[in-house]
Amino acid sequence: xxxxxxxxxxxxxxxxxxxxAAFYLLLLAGLGYVLIAVATGQMQYLTLDNLVSILGRTVAxxxxxxxxxxxxxxxxxxxxxxxxxxxxxVLASVVMNGDPxxxxxxxxxxxxxxxxxxxxxxxxxxxxxxxxxxxxxxMSLIIQGILSAFVTNFAGDVPEGFQVFAYGTFAxxxxxxxxxxxxxxxxxxxxxHTRFGANIYSVGxxxxxxxxxxxxxxxxxxxxxxxxxxxxALAGIYLASRLRAGAPWIGxxxxxxxxxxxxxxxxxxxxxxxxxxxxxTMAGVMIFSLLDSIFNLTGVDAFVKQVLRGVIIxxxxxxxxxRSGRIAA
Amino acid sequence: xxxxxxTAPPALQMTxxxxxxxxxxxxxxxxxxxxAGEVHVLAGENGAGKSTLIKILSGVYRPDAGKxxxxxxxxxxxxxLEALRAGISVIYQEFSLLPDRTVAQNIFxxxxxxxxxxxxxxxxNASARQTLETLGVHGQIAPEALxxxxxxxxxxxxxxxxxxxxxxxVLVMDEPTAALNPTECAVLFEAVDRLRARGCAxxxxxxxxxxxQRLADRVSVLKDGELSAHFDSLPEPSxxxxxxxxxxxxxxxxxxxxxxxxxxxxxxxxxxxxxxLDAINFTLRRGEVLxxxxxxxxxxxxLGMALFGDTPLERGQVILRGQPVRITSTRDAxxxxxxxxxxxxxxxxxxxxxxxxxxxxxxARALARLLxxxxxxxxxxxxRMSGLLDKMEVRAPDYEVxxxxxxxxxxxxxxxARWLALAPExxxxxxxxxxxxxxxxxxxxxxxxxxxxxxxxxILISSDLPEVLGCSDRIVVMRDGTVAGEFGPSPSETEVxxxxxxxxxxxx
Numbered sequence: 106x107x108x109x110x111x112x113x114x115x116x117x118x119x120x121x122x123x124x125x126a127a128f129y130l131l132l133l134a135g136l137g138y139v140l141i142a143v144a145t146g147q148m149q150y151l152t153l154d155n156l157v158s159i160l161g162r163t164v165a166x167x168x169x170x171x172x173x174x175x176x177x178x179x180x181x182x183x184x185x186x187x188x189x190x191x192x193x194x195v196l197a198s199v200v201m202n203g204d205p206x207x208x209x210x211x212x213x214x215x216x217x218x219x220x221x222x223x224x225x226x227x228x229x230x231x232x233x234x235x236x237x238x239x240x241x242x243x244m245s246l247i248i249q250g251i252l253s254a255f256v257t258n259f260a261g262d263v264p265e266g267f268q269v270f271a272y273g274t275f276a277x278x279x280x281x282x283x284x285x286x287x288x289x290x291x292x293x294x295x296x297x298h299t300r301f302g303a304n305i306y307s308v309g310x311x312x313x314x315x316x317x318x319x320x321x322x323x324x325x326x327x328x329x330x331x332x333x334x335x336x337x338a339l340a341g342i343y344l345a346s347r348l349r350a351g352a353p354w355i356g357x358x359x360x361x362x363x364x365x366x367x368x369x370x371x372x373x374x375x376x377x378x379x380x381x382x383x384x385x386t387m388a389g390v391m392i393f394s395l396l397d398s399i400f401n402l403t404g405v406d407a408f409v410k411q412v413l414r415g416v417i418i419x420x421x422x423x424x425x426x427x428r429s430g431r432i433a434a
Numbered sequence: 435x436x437x438x439x440x441t442a443p444p445a446l447q448m449t450x451x452x453x454x455x456x457x458x459x460x461x462x463x464x465x466x467x468x469x470a471g472e473v474h475v476l477a478g479e480n481g482a483g484k485s486t487l488i489k490i491l492s493g494v495y496r497p498d499a500g501k502x503x504x505x506x507x508x509x510x511x512x513x514x515l516e517a518l519r520a521g522i523s524v525i526y527q528e529f530s531l532l533p534d535r536t537v538a539q540n541i542f543x544x545x546x547x548x549x550x551x552x553x554x555x556x557x558x559n560a561s562a563r564q565t566l567e568t569l570g571v572h573g574q575i576a577p578e579a580l581x582x583x584x585x586x587x588x589x590x591x592x593x594x595x596x597x598x599x600x601x602x603x604v605l606v607m608d609e610p611t612a613a614l615n616p617t618e619c620a621v622l623f624e625a626v627d628r629l630r631a632r633g634c635a636x637x638x639x640x641x642x643x644x645x646x647q648r649l650a651d652r653v654s655v656l657k658d659g660e661l662s663a664h665f666d667s668l669p670e671p672s673x674x675x676x677x678x679x680x681x682x683x684x685x686x687x688x689x690x691x692x693x694x695x696x697x698x699x700x701x702x703x704x705x706x707x708x709x710x711l712d713a714i715n716f717t718l719r720r721g722e723v724l725x726x727x728x729x730x731x732x733x734x735x736x737l738g739m740a741l742f743g744d745t746p747l748e749r750g751q752v753i754l755r756g757q758p759v760r761i762t763s764t765r766d767a768x769x770x771x772x773x774x775x776x777x778x779x780x781x782x783x784x785x786x787x788x789x790x791x792x793x794x795x796x797x798a799r800a801l802a803r804l805l806x807x808x809x810x811x812x813x814x815x816x817x818r819m820s821g822l823l824d825k826m827e828v829r830a831p832d833y834e835v836x837x838x839x840x841x842x843x844x845x846x847x848x849x850x851a852r853w854l855a856l857a858p859e860x861x862x863x864x865x866x867x868x869x870x871x872x873x874x875x876x877x878x879x880x881x882x883x884x885x886x887x888x889x890x891x892x893i894l895i896s897s898d899l900p901e902v903l904g905c906s907d908r909i910v911v912m913r914d915g916t917v918a919g920e921f922g923p924s925p926s927e928t929e930v931x932x933x934x935x936x937x938x939x940x941x942x
Binding site for chain 1: 513515532
């Protein structure tokens with residue numbers, strides 16, 4: 106036994122493991138998926154096409170989680186993304202209303218909506234010192250309330266020309282998936298290679314130090330929330346295109362608020378801010394997607410599925426936290 | 435060590451600086467002038483107003499009155515950025531580093547080098563290496579290393595490099611040697627010499643006399659928010675001490691125990707150890723104040739927390755009143771008659787929004803059942819607590835006000851009252867006078883002595899070495915998580931520091 110355990114223990118305790126924990130978990134999930142597909146004789150699920158389809162299902166969560174990563178990196182959090190996704194989907198679909206000429210105005214309208222929500226969240230948190238949980242929860246209630254006053258079910262109509270966004274492919278890969286990956290690449294570039302990105306880590310890691318180094322911390326906080334809300338708005342447009350109409354329950358139905366936070370945390374970004382990154386989040390999104398696929402392969406009951414997800418989130422975070430010897434999330 | 439010619443305007447001139455916080459006059463009409471190429475030592479006890487003065491200078495606070503002139507030009511700092519732009523750079527005592535980022539990233543925090551919108555990591559690493567070379571530590575610290583991988587001394591050097599890379603005109607160093615051993619101090623002093631030679635004006639905050647001797651061109655002493663003395667040349671250490679304390683040191687500390695006041699052995703630890711501690715051996719007698727000295731990270735606070743069952747000892751034996759006891763939780767410790775006053779009052783001891791009375795009753799109420807009804811009846815009685823608070827001379831409008839509104843000294847007395855309600859026999863004080871003004875300090879020292887005379891054993895854990903030397907009947911020196919040695923009533927500061935650092939010294 107010790108022949109196996111000793112090297113594993115060494116690996117587990119190495120610094121490299123700590124950095125790449127999310128990717129090891131992803132590898133484990135992938136391995137589990139393959140093993141279960143082989144064991145249950147469902148080899149048809151091991152094709153490249155199927156991988157693309159697994160990834161395709163992650164787009165809305167992936168885009169939202171990219172934004173959520175920015176919020177969490179500055180030690181904030183955004184609970185309003187799910188409501189915003191619903192509102193964005195309805196707004197986009199209602200403005201388009203089947204008219205291809207209204208596609209651009211609809212996108213602009215949604216961008217404005219996202220910007221306003223992000224700005225208000227950011228200002229409340231940065232200038233009025235409102236706890237992020239409370240500020241964004243209140244924002245979520247307000248958005249959902251207004252939305253419910255106007256629509257109760259599918260609203261508007263997305264013209265066929267815009268459904269390409271969700272259903273079109275390039276060399277077999279959906280446009281939306283390509284967009285998500287480009288967005289992740291952009292986010293990585295910003296975080297790693299720009300001053301703004303460095304400021305995000307500084308503000309999240311030690312706000313007092315950032316402030317005394319002359320960083321305008323309030324602006325960084327507002328910008329991070331702006332990015333977070335714009336990402337959620339984009340996810341809303343995508344879902345409208347996918348469902349061919351907007352719906353006021355679409356965000357809540359996908360639990361995008363809590364799931365986006367969960368994948369960011371599974372990806373190794375700590376809730377106390379200042380540590381983590383976008384590739385971890387992407388790994389987290391894929392881990393979730395693979396888990397879903399494994400549950401589907403094995404035909405696990407929907408309620409059991411929720412329980413297992415919960416166990417996996419807590420397990421992963423406890424593992425990181427135990428490893429780094431402090432409360433990680 | 436020559437002053438700049440009188441014709442050049444001073445690099446920095448602060449006049450009439452005044453700052454009032456609700457209920458406290460933190461700074462009152464203080465002047466401070468610092469010339470280029472000079473080290474101006476700012477001395478003073480904790481709570482004397484040094485930090486307030488520095489925070490005004492760095493733009494964190496705005497003064498209520500006073501004028502700041504930098505290089506002959508009047509300046510108003512509304513934001514730390516404006517102070518930085520004016521060439522004022524501060525190295526704070528609490529590290530302001532980001533542990534999860536590299537050395538270079540920390541040095542360039544907030545002013546990263548970029549080329550065409552892209553961060554230039556290579557240029558930052560190269561420039562960071564150069565700055566580390568100026569300090570003479572480029573061999574030990576790589577720009578690419580994560581700060582969390584460095585030891586405390588190296589982190590301190592990174593802090594200095596960070597301030598230095600701004601090429602400041604005025605550099606403020608707030609007790610930079612607090613966590614360093616003598617070798618590291620020597621490296622730091624050389625770095626200070628180099629900066630002085632380059633024409634930097636340096637304000638150096640310390641209360642260690644040998645550092646004043648080694649570095650100072652001029653000395654100013656703050657006491658209770660006022661400038662109590664100023665010297666344009668190096669004064670006698672005793673003159674500085676008198677100006678800091680406001681009276682002779684002998685009457686500042688309470689008298690030590692006489693031989694008949696010291697009783698039998700109350701607590702003994704044999705070969706105690708846990709993850710942080712090893713081979714801990716000492717005894718504590720009734721009527722005695724036992725001081726623990728050591729540098730930051732030597733394990734003093736860890737020992738206090740271990741005895742109190744917070745992070746318990748896992749090895750060895752604890753013998754209390756002649757009986758072996760096992761203490762695995764704070765409840766065990768309290769039931770056995772051990773109390774602890776933590777170092778960070780606000781974070782670890784107080785419910786700031788609750789009343790003085792509720793804070794006093796905290797432990798008694800929580801432990802009423804543990805201690806048994808016959809003991810708890812009296813303890814959960816608010817009248818008795820009021821009496822204890824009176825006895826401690828806690829100054830408050832009444833005991834229903836939030837404890838957060840009291841001064842540090844009164845908060846500390848309220849915590850002592852909390853313990854007195856439980857009548858512990860061993861009381862562990864960790865940093866009991868941190869953030870407490872000078873007169874209140876003397877009160878706390880007297881209180882510790884009175885408790886000892888009453889038959890308790892007092893353990894005093896403090897990083898304020900003069901305090902440990904002044905209060906203790908015996909001193910245990912800790913180093914690297916173990917007991918390095920023991921001294922009688924009054925060893926010299928040098929003797930203790932040598933013992934506290936010699937292992938690291940030899941290893942370095």
